[in-house]
Amino acid sequence: MKRRDFIQLSSLGFGAMMTPGLMMMGNTVSAEQLLQPGLANAAKKVLADIALNAAKSKGATYTDVRIGRYLQQFLFTREKNVQNISNAESFGVGIRVIADGTWGFSATSDVTPDGIKACAETAVAIAKANAKLQIEPVILAPVKGFGEVSWATPITKNAFEIPVKDKIDLLLKVNNSAMDNGAAFVTSNLFMVNEQKYFASTDGSYIDQDIHRIWPTFTVTAIDKAEGKFRTRQSLSAPMGMGYEYLDGLASEKMAGPAGLISYRNSYDMVEDAIAASKHANEKLTAKSVAPGKYDLVLDPDHLGLTIHESVGHPLELDRVLGYEANYAGTSFATLDKWKTKDFKYGSDLVNIVADKVQPFSLGLTGYDDEGVKCKEWDLIKNGVLVNYQAIRDQAKIIDESESHGCCYADNWNSVQFQRMPNVSLRPGKDKLSVQDMIKGVEKGIYIVGRGSYSIDQQRYNFQFGGQLFYEIKNGEIVGMLEDVAYQSNTQEFWNSCAQICDQDDYRLFGTFFDGKGQPSQVSAVSHGSSTTRFNGVNVINTGRRI
Template identity: 75%
Template sequence: MKRRDFVQIAGLGLGGMMLPLGLLGNSNPVSIEALLESPLNVLQKKQIADAALNTAKSNGATYTDVRIGRYLNQFISTRENKVQNIVNGESYGVGIRVIANGTWGFASTNDVSPEGVKKATMQAVAIAKANSKFQTDPVKLAPNASHGEVSWKTPIQKNAFEIPVAEKVELLLAANAEAQKNGASFVNSNLFQVNEQKYFASSEGSYIDQDIHRIWPTFNVTAIDKAAGKFKTRQAMSAPMGMGYEYMNPKQEDKLSGVVPGMYLYKNSYDIIEDAGLAARQAKEMLSAKSVDPGKYDLVLEPNHLGLTIHESVGHPLELDRVLGYEANYAGTSFATLDKLKAGNFNYGSKLVNIFADKTQPGSLGAVGYDDEGVKCKQWDLIKDGVLVNYQAIRDQVHIIDQKESHGCCYSQSWNDVQFQRMPNVSLAPGKDPYSVQQMIKDVEKGIYIAGRGSYSIDQQRYNFQFGGTVYYEIKNGQITGMLNDVAYQSNTQEFWNSCTKICDASDYRMFGSFFDGKGQPSQVSAVSHGSSTTRFNGINVINTGRTI
């Protein structure tokens, strides 16, 4: 991949969330035909897993899990009327994790054979025994029932890898053409597709075969005013989803009317051509839109925007390893310390705020049947009626918060990386009473409607923050009066969520997602979604990002 192409892709409003190494060369380039092949059947996978399990036991391991992983990806990049890049990638191998002498050990190999995994398993046991000399407290694993031989698949209708590349290129180029027809000076579009084929086996008797699919169409358009020497950009309003190629076939019932004429938002399918045309028109409108006056405003935040705020101000600070300080060197700590959970009355937000974690939400990026420790996934509450009630924790963590069952949120980005606690889907529950976006706008005297993601900044404890968006519209006396520029809002996590005064009902519920959420050392990425309905926050401080002091 050329440096210029990387810079363009990395600048697509990812908000600091990085591209997966597999899409940039960590995996082996293969043909599309090879992507559709299956090197091992389930019986062969079980035989290889058993070779590792038996070897670990005979060498003194008290617990073992084996992950046979085949990670496939396809990335298509276009600019205006040209194809810039098409990448098919495959990464294939086995990771073995053991407990010996009360200590973790891990090793991996790309030799997917009984002999290869035996050698890697002996290395994992040797590492555990070496580490045990420095381990002060033995690993404590929460109980996990044996699931026997089970399977789970993302319920896709169309496998994106089976769709001809030419058809996908044609769609991206059509979106580019629509953007240019509506006034875009430049446009690039991209399509990411991922398929994780994962087989998990453990010494506790589970043999779990999973087939996981994700997709993300996106673009960036730029409109230029040459006379004024100005330019404005608008990125796609798409959300990465845990779906197949059916996401790219728009359905009328999935299209929700926005707050301005001609503006549509998308729920469970996506019209990239329609959105590209709207993006170009909005980018042109931004060139002449007025700059915001700083001050206090009521904010109406649509789900594609609010998802990132949820991710940063709720998802990350409620990861138990971050709370415990394990991430301090890389990603920071958390203001939501253990004493706040133990108190049982820490006011995280208003009584309207109910935020839950869920690894089973249909269509979400994090949806799986079982996590990478073989724990059956579920939903659980993090914030109930505004009060902090739980964290995100895995098998060797939950005893720290006096719980006896893993939350099922352990994940590894590949077979050659060790699994650890990762953020599940973290979502804001919709309002219980019928209430539309249009009604919410009518209830606002002085406010701003914000849609789409933008730049953000948040401190190392996930407390003080600033967020921007993609498009902004001023609200006066219950009416949208026009577009705004240079908007960002500032608050702290507790003050912000306590300012939540109204949430639209479930008919407006949609998901934002991060394909590439980074964490850990060595760093890994994971995919996670955040659902919400359009939500109102009163009296939030808005600054003008275009003015200098």
């Protein structure tokens, strides 16, 4: 999966577009099998020790073991029909070692003493073979052992325990509600993931984690038969690190916004959003086409999250900065020389962007990363200045860090862990400011909601972004809907045009289940938080889209 596929996979109606089972990892099982208990921790510890001892006996100076059970349930519907229900389970062990100063990795689904011993020995043999080509030895930032510890996503309703019928009934209710309110077509989908991960290492850690994620999404389509054209509106949900409580409406309040829009934070009313989406899609059929020019942009968090992902999250991945991703996804304009000056203005003084894997309800939320490092928060951009990157244990020394940032991840037991984007978020403004108050200060602008198509160059510098909904602002008021909107800028120019950020009361999460990276390719889930933000004098083009 390539990064340019991010928006396609995060916004389109999967049920109508994708081959059944695409992106499912593991063996097909029943819904009931997903609820069966996995291997007990005591048994995992015994198996992990077999791997640690076997690797050491063959010459490994460091070893980590990941015993993983990965569960997925994906539901797909269209109009009045169920298109697919996919349940998958993947179970096995991945063993990573350092021998002769070089990494080696091996994985097996034979989770027995003999199978794990053989796997560990293979990992060491691979490391020693690789060492013949190694120029400098691997140096790991130190990590203290945590002993036996456990961590779990703080859910109140396990989504896998909710009967499939209840979840399908919800999706079909979404579809019916959309069609009753003017949609010609609708697809709705529900994605649920549970990662049961056990990590052990020669540093002395035995870490058990139970991680849950959920994503409800849909696409509605309205048609103007007389004009022969159609318009769509996708859901305004954010995938979350939560259980099924995300959909029961009890987790948090919903917020009324400009133009009658409703925003959701830590809970989501899928039916209500589908009804609104149907009305919006029909309204888009007759919306005025935008006049190109310079506008002040008021960007909703569900839109700005994608811009953060592409223009901040990816260019500040240290492996990408160093050129490790050049063959697959490009490099970065945010090179080490810019960081070393300690004064590179990535954005205006208002821009404070942090990385973390500890933000409540986020997709990246976890206690420890896949190197056994305790997760934390750290600054990437402070008062507009580039101050740091995203780094793991064997990268920390490159940027003069004494410890890993705790952002190493593998998408399955049979994948080697490597540096992945943590949650990357824009801090809210310090002064009290609502979205309505922000709009009152705009003379000529556009309010943009929802993720849309985008394009960005291989250094994450020059870009173009669209959206779902566009509203014209004149003299401090929203005067109507627009269509054919996209804005163009470069990363530094754009973030330096940041003029206002709403306060904490407006702060919300955006996210993706399917961010791709690496060869062989892996996917990861990541969130981006922000409040509604204003950017002044941004170039807007007319995309000239006509059906």
